[in-house]
Amino acid sequence: MFDLVGKTALVTGASGGIGAAIARALHDAGATVALSGTREAPLEALAAELGERTHVLPCNLSDAEAVEALPKRAIEAMGSLDILVNNAGITRDNLFMRMSDEEWGQVLEVNLTSTMRLCRGSLRGMMKARWGRIVNISSVVGATGNPGQGNYAASKAGMVGMSKSLAYEVASRGITVNCVAPGFIETAMTEKLTDDQKGKILGQIPAGRMGTPEEIAAAVLYLASPEAAYVTGTTLHVNGGMAML
Amino acid sequence: MSDIAERVKKIVVEHLSVEEDKVTENASFIDDLGADSLDTVELVMAFEEEFGIEIPDDAAETIQTFGDAVKFIKEAQ
Secondary structure, eight states: OOOTOOOOOEEEESSSSSHHHHHHHHHHOEEEEEESSSSSHHHHHHHHOOSSSSSEOOOOTTOHHHHHHHHHHHHHHHHHOOOOEEEOOOOOOOOGGGGOOHHHHHHHHIIIHHHHHHHHHHHHHHHHOOOOOEEEEHHHHHOOOOOOOHHHHHHHHHHHHHHHHHHHHHGGTTEEEEEEESSSSSSSSEEEEEEEHHHHEEEEOOTTBBBBBBHHHHHHHHHSSSGGGGGOOOOOESTTTTTTO | OEEEEEHHHHHHHHHOOOOOGGOTTTTTTTTTTTTHHHHHHHHHHHHHHHHOOOOOOOHHHOOOOBBHHHHHHHEEE
16 A cells, blocks of 8 residues: 555655655655755755655745746656645744735745645646646645634645646546645644643644644655545645544 | 648647547647647647647647647747
């Protein structure tokens, strides 16, 4: 099950907790992985840990030209690009009434627009191969909303609508496009929360705990696998029951 | 029929799974040969590869028929 030997994957945000776990899971399943992110040191460290079949491709996702070039670099490095995981994301939280155009724009640019550009740049090879897997990492807050995260929630909800539209277009070519929507996961992003905030969040999670990056990676691995060929346009919620959608 | 036309016809026949005699000068990919819009994108990709040319999106939109494709490729080469 879930054998990715001979497949090639690009994971953005691989310098973060969830991205690293995704890259590890795909690599463990036999895939060759290209690790992308803004910070090169953690990417190199992850590549060293994984060993063979890894490539480090640093990229600033707020730089449109660099984003356009990333799928090409991945194909040059690996010979093809079968699996694209758009995991990179940023937050610029603020109350809606105080949110600046800049805070709004940065989050939409990195989380949504770069995802669109990377999907667009990866499709040609997938269409020709008649096989492709795109997994976009959304968020539970894209479905539920979250105070202080109007920009982030919009970007993550936008990803879902975009993925469904693309899924329609390319389904007949053997390409699936899905989202994984994590709930609260133990990462640097959620570490910033105060104990009080964490306590409140845990009270809303039936499972009574935060999720792990590995639990997100397992969902991505499934959607990236040959076994998930008939699953497209869906969002797989991995949130401990926090929102049953 | 020119060599270019033969090569274009071969791509169209293979990609759209149509009879060769249906691929006439004025045959529209979408209206006559059953292509959907994504097929036309793929045909353009296949032409680019076969002939080693770049077909920009605005030019691709003008390629509606077999004849359009042959004409464009002849001029691009």
